[in-house]
Amino acid sequence: MTAFDGDPAAILARLAELRAHDAPTHGGHVLSYVYDSGLAELDELAGRAVAAMQPVNGLDPTTFGSVAVLERELLAFVRELLHGEPDVVGTVTTGGTESCLLAVKAARDAWAAAHGPGTPRLVAPSTVHAAFHKAAHYFGVELDLVPVDADGVVAVEAIDTRLGDDVALVVVSAPSYPFAVLDPVAGVAAACSARGIALHVDACVGGLVLPFWSGPDGDALPPWDFRVPGVTSISADLHKFGYAPKGASVVLQRPRDRQRAQYFATTRWPGYPVVNPTILGSKSAGPLAAAWAIVQALGVHGFAALAASMARSTAAVIAQIGRIDGLRIVGVPTGPLLAVAADESVPVERRVDPHHWADAARGLGWVLQLQPAFSQVGGVRLPATTHLTITPVTERTLPELLPALATAADSVRGEPHVDAAQLLAGLPLDQLGPSGLDSDTAWMLLQGFGIGSASGQGDGPLPDRMAPLLAIIETLPAPIAERLLIELLARLVEPTA
Numbered sequence: 001m002t003a004f005d006g007d008p009a010a011i012l013a014r015l016a017e018l019r020a021h022d023a024p025t026h027g028g029h030v031l032s033y034v035y036d037s038g039l040a041e042l043d044e045l046a047g048r049a050v051a052a053m054q055p056v057n058g059l060d061p062t063t064f065g066s067v068a069v070l071e072r073e074l075l076a077f078v079r080e081l082l083h084g085e086p087d088v089v090g091t092v093t094t095g096g097t098e099s100c101l102l103a104v105k106a107a108r109d110a111w112a113a114a115h116g117p118g119t120p121r122l123v124a125p126s127t128v129h130a131a132f133h134k135a136a137h138y139f140g141v142e143l144d145l146v147p148v149d150a151d152g153v154v155a156v157e158a159i160d161t162r163l164g165d166d167v168a169l170v171v172v173s174a175p176s177y178p179f180a181v182l183d184p185v186a187g188v189a190a191a192c193s194a195r196g197i198a199l200h201v202d203a204c205v206g207g208l209v210l211p212f213w214s215g216p217d218g219d220a221l222p223p224w225d226f227r228v229p230g231v232t233s234i235s236a237d238l239h240k241f242g243y244a245p246k247g248a249s250v251v252l253q254r255p256r257d258r259q260r261a262q263y264f265a266t267t268r269w270p271g272y273p274v275v276n277p278t279i280l281g282s283k284s285a286g287p288l289a290a291a292w293a294i295v296q297a298l299g300v301h302g303f304a305a306l307a308a309s310m311a312r313s314t315a316a317v318i319a320q321i322g323r324i325d326g327l328r329i330v331g332v333p334t335g336p337l338l339a340v341a342a343d344e345s346v347p348v349e350r351r352v353d354p355h356h357w358a359d360a361a362r363g364l365g366w367v368l369q370l371q372p373a374f375s376q377v378g379g380v381r382l383p384a385t386t387h388l389t390i391t392p393v394t395e396r397t398l399p400e401l402l403p404a405l406a407t408a409a410d411s412v413r414g415e416p417h418v419d420a421a422q423l424l425a426g427l428p429l430d431q432l433g434p435s436g437l438d439s440d441t442a443w444m445l446l447q448g449f450g451i452g453s454a455s456g457q458g459d460g461p462l463p464d465r466m467a468p469l470l471a472i473i474e475t476l477p478a479p480i481a482e483r484l485l486i487e488l489l490a491r492l493v494e495p496t497a
């Protein structure tokens with residue numbers, strides 16, 4: 001008798017069948033989530049590197065010395081790209097969120113060591129990635145969001161006036177995810193260092209592409225990395241524009257002692273001494289090895305060539321949006337990502353609602369990402385938008401993508417934004433506190449909106465149109481919207497009866 005009596009072919013066939021229903025990870029039809037270099041041989045190399053490291057436990061680089069070597073070499077590459085001197089040290093993490101969490105954890109602990117007990121603040125523009133909301137929530141830090149203007153730009157003075165002794169960390173983005181704005185890193189850094197406050201630059205999305213990017217007139221970008229005095233940490237994701245499989249990012253910090261506050265170590269239990277630079281204990285070394293292999297294969301020259309391709313594609317997409325009556329690009333994007341809003345300078349019948357546009361594009365085979373309108377506390381309401389991330393493979397798709405963007409707009413021009421008030425009419429919203437919304441009620445509400453399968457699982461098909469769901473998210477009080485989304489995602493993985 002053997003422990004293994006499954007049929008590998010049948011098991012893998014089932015996996016292939018499941019994967020066949022996923023959104024396509026390659027080919028450029030999904031313009032968010034996936035970062036396709038367009039180089040099949042690079043994916044092949046990454047896959048082989050993952051396989052080579054499959055049994056290794058990344059927890060302990062003293063037992064598995066290869067982990068330390070790969071991490072050291074990868075950190076050296078990213079540090080040089082971001083102009084870090086030898087006082088910049090870092091860690092390979094499992095993703096952007098973990099890098100951001102660790103930057104906040106280190107800043108909180110460094111602040112507490114200097115200031116004693118208390119609740120520190122984290123100051124950031126309201127476009128900062130949600131990972132910092134999560135970090136504030138996990139680590140007991142108060143998130144203090146500064147409004148941005150309608151183009152997603154934050155004023156240095158607006159951040160400056162929020163600074164005080166209780167601020168453990170300021171975060172700016174290079175660029176921000178929602179509107180691709182390169183925040184004013186140098187100005188904010190000057191304000192922070194004048195007060196001895198740490199500054200994190202979240203370059204999760206931009207870290208491996210902005211080093212090769214220029215401004216709208218071909219001019220050099222203002223410095224945003226370790227060249228700027230006062231920048232104390234930077235996050236940069238290898239599983240985005242580093243083209244690695246998911247599970248790889250870098251957080252770099254300076255000086256060395258600040259980074260040590262990122263670690264957790266304990267000898268206060270009867271088992272092995274625990275020394276963790278990251279949140280996980282045992283962890284895969286596969287994505288680390290894949291990211292390392294990709295960096296070896298591409299080198300600076302390869303990254304530059306891929307960035308040049310994305311710069312051409314981004315310019316082509318921006319030009320095409322400019323030609324589509326009723327749509328506009330929000331602000332001045334920096335990097336291969338952008339947000340598209342309705343052009344409110346033209347009469348309503350000529351405007352294109354970005355969410356209807358995204359739904360129409362999906363019908364044509366292009367998956368764009370809908371972003372809700374957002375009311376800032378003490379600031380302007382930011383418009384509903386649709387997000388596009390451009391990747392190297394996009395250049396190959398331009399002959400079909402550009403006309404599809406226009407066709408999608410033509411098919412929905414003049415259609416007003418979904419009126420969520422109508423969808424929500426009759427719901428006893430005032431009686432629904434987040435604590436009052438149990439699983440069954442939340443599920444019933446979702447089904448009332450036509451979301452989720454009748455079986456009680458969350459695996460019903462996504463609605464054909466996402467615009468109504470986004471309108472509901474824009475309109476419901478955040479705690480209720482969040483509770484409904486939790487229910488939807490939780491039901492997705494509940495075992496069937």
Ligand SMILES: Cc1ncc(COP(=O)(O)O)c(C=O)c1O
Pocket residue numbers: 095096097098100129131173175176177202203204205237
């Ligand atoms: C600016 C920025 N920060 C943080 C993150 C979070 O990264 P991840 O999804 O890898 O956790 C993202 C993801 O898009 C991002 O764009």
